[in-house]
Amino acid sequence: MSTKNFVESINNIVQENLISNNDINEVKKDGWKRFRDLGLPPNDHTRELWKYSNFSNLQSIKYANAEHSNFNLEGNLNNLIENTANNIFIVNGFFDSDKSNYTEDIILENSSNLEKLDYLKSLLGTIAKNEENEMIALNSSIMIDPVFISIKNQKKENAINIFIITTDQKKEFSSSPRLFIEASKNTISNINEIYIDLSSDELQNLTIPVLEYLIDNSSEVNHRRVQLSSENSYFFNFDRILQKENSKLTSVSFSTSGQLSRYDIHSDLIGINSECTFHGLYITDKDQHQENEISTTHTVGKCSSDQMFKGILAGKSRAVFSGKVLVKKDAQKTKAFQKDLNFLLSRDAEVDTKPSLEIYADDVECSHGATAGNMDKNMLFYLQSRGIDKDEATSMLIRGFAQEIIDEFEDENIINALEEILKNKINILDIQGIM
Secondary structure, X not given: OOOHHHHHHHHHHHHHOOOOOHHHHHHHHHHHHHHHHHOOOOOOOOOOOOOOOOOHHHHOOOOEEOOOOOOOOOHHHHHOOOOOOEEEEEEOOEEOOOOOEOOOOEEEEEOOOOHHHHHHHOOOOOOOOXXXXXXXXXXXXHOOOOEEEEEOOOOOEEEEEEEEEEOOOOOOEEEOOEEEEXXXXXXXXXXXXXXXXXXXXXXXOEEOOEXXXXXXXXXXXXXXXXXXXXXOOEEEEEEEEEEOOOOEEEEEEEEEOOOEEEEEEEEEEOOOOOEEEEEEEEEEOOOOEEEEEEEEEEOOOOOEEEEEEEEEEOOOOEEEEEEEEEEXXXXXXXXXXXXXXXXXXXXXXXXXXXXXXXXXXXXXXXXOOEEEEOOOHHHHHHHHHOOOOHXXXXXXXXXXXXXXXXXXXXXXXXXXHHHHHHHHHHHHOOOEOOO
């Protein structure tokens, strides 16, 4: 299939979005050069990374440039803003200063005003690197308004909502939100990444958020991520994390898929006694495709990591879980665990799961495992025998499977919102052929 429409539209966006800051423009130019040379996946260098992805439809779409736009959040989504002193809005790739509010504990600059964060702007692209893969390079090339956040206050919790919004522009467009977030020494931060696509389900928008996290010595980050995609969107999200000595990252994710979605998170544990946890829940339906690339690099010793993802698949959807732990030769006393659990609600649903351990040290404690199963007919029968109708019994079993991950969000407003989203999603899932 011809890629002319896609490449031409991206080239136009690149030319329209040069930034006045030279350091950032160098990252953009390098990203465009690399993407132009490689094109959309797959290629010889990253074929294994994208082996299950199908970009044929995306290649034919002609995308417009993102524009500033107004929006409204309603119901439970609006409740996420309540009682939170720090709300940062990125709308179609632009920082929205009018809607954003944050305390003096946070230093924030965007691409138009970088005087206070000279050292941070030089770090853009050093954790999420253009040479890593094509889509990070594409984000770099078309990013419009990168944002730098530094969390400074010591020994104090910071609840920060980062809303990354895609609005309905009545036409297909691409946006590439880009953030660099520094958790300074001895800080405790609650960071909520909330992705909301408000566009029509008929549109095939392309969104490529890339977030770089630098977690400094003895800092703790509680990372909560919510992805609510429109039905036919393309969404590729990359979180790249560098953890220093005695740092701790606890991450939990909830995703509803678009036509093709990918959540790709990686942490490099470069400081002794650092630890990270990646847990997540995702839901796919119809012919949607969701990929989760969850990876950790143990560079030094006495570090620990834990990965557990759960998938709920209906219709003819497909999901991919790729969990990788790399233990380098100097990373003695490593502890690393992986688990992938999948609930198939249709005979046509499919999951490809490939947890992997790559170990070069000899004093480690590591394990991995994966399961995929259908509805428990005995449990369904038991619930029905107690007077619960089939639909409600099915819903109870799905909610029971999901609740463990939802509870890990801890924030009451987020939990209530996710439970309502899950309830509404269950009502429309294409559940067939398993009972």
